[in-house]
Amino acid sequence: MKLSIPSTALPAIVFLLQSLRASAFDPLVLNPVDAYTQCEPVVFSWSGAFPPYDMGIFGTTLEALTATNATSRTWVVDFPAGTVVRAAVRSLNISSLTTASIPALTVMPSNDSSCL
Ligand SMILES: *[C@@H]1O[C@H](CO)[C@@H](O)[C@H](O)[C@H]1NC(C)=O
Ligand SMILES: *[C@@H]1O[C@H](CO)[C@@H](O)[C@H](O)[C@H]1NC(C)=O
Ligand SMILES: *[C@@H]1O[C@H](CO)[C@@H](O)[C@H](O)[C@H]1NC(C)=O
Numbered sequence: 063m064k065l066s067i068p069s070t071a072l073p074a075i076v077f078l079l080q081s082l083r084a085s086a087f088d089p090l091v092l093n094p095v096d097a098y099t100q101c102e103p104v105v106f107s108w109s110g111a112f113p114p115y116d117m118g119i120f121g122t123t124l125e126a127l128t129a130t131n132a133t134s135r136t137w138v139v140d141f142p143a144g145t146v147v148r149a150a151v152r153s154l155n156i157s158s159l160t161t162a163s164i165p166a167l168t169v170m171p172s173n174d175s176s177c178l
Contacts, residue, residue: 087111090162092151098139098167101174107134111153111160118152121145121169129154142178143171 088110095104106117113131118124121141141147150163 087158090151090153090158090160092149092162092164094164095149095167097170098141098147099170100139100141100143100172101177102172103136103138105134105136106149106151108151108162109133110162111158112155114154115151116154118150120148138177139169140177141169142175143169145169 090108090111092106092108095106098104108115113133114129115131115133116129117127117135117137119127119137122145125140127135127137139147146166146168148163148166150161152161153159
């Protein structure tokens with residue numbers, strides 16, 4: 063039997079396939095942090111997409127955190143108070159290559175400068 067698809071149906075089929083593909087994994091979401099405080103640890107957590115994940119944290123420099131299969135990680139805020147920090151997580155899995163970020167926050171002061 064010859065399967066014949068009218069050419070006018072092709073855009074709809076392509077759209078359907080794309081939406082199936084897009085829904086094959088949950089969107090990557092990085093949970094916002096409450097605050098960054100100089101030299102204090104902060105816990106990042108995220109959901110969606112597939113492991114492994116890595117993180118990029120941009121302050122006075124860009125820090126690249128090594129890949130992990132976990133969906134959370136702790137980072138010590140090693141930028142001085144007043145630095146505007148932007149954080150993003152990325153799924154490195156070929157099946158779900160995506161990035162998610164959270165709003166920038168300014169590092170709060172503390173009396174600990176041992177990490178700088
Ligand atoms: C990508 O994610 C799938 C589904 O979780 C997993 O089976 C696979 O091992 C992952 N690939 C890598 C390179 O980790
Ligand atoms: C993540 O899990 C995969 C599959 O178990 C493993 O091959 C890989 O080394 C792990 N990656 C990390 C960064 O732990
Ligand atoms: C630094 O320490 C002093 C004295 O203990 C305290 O009064 C002040 O609130 C501290 N500052 C910060 C930012 O924690």
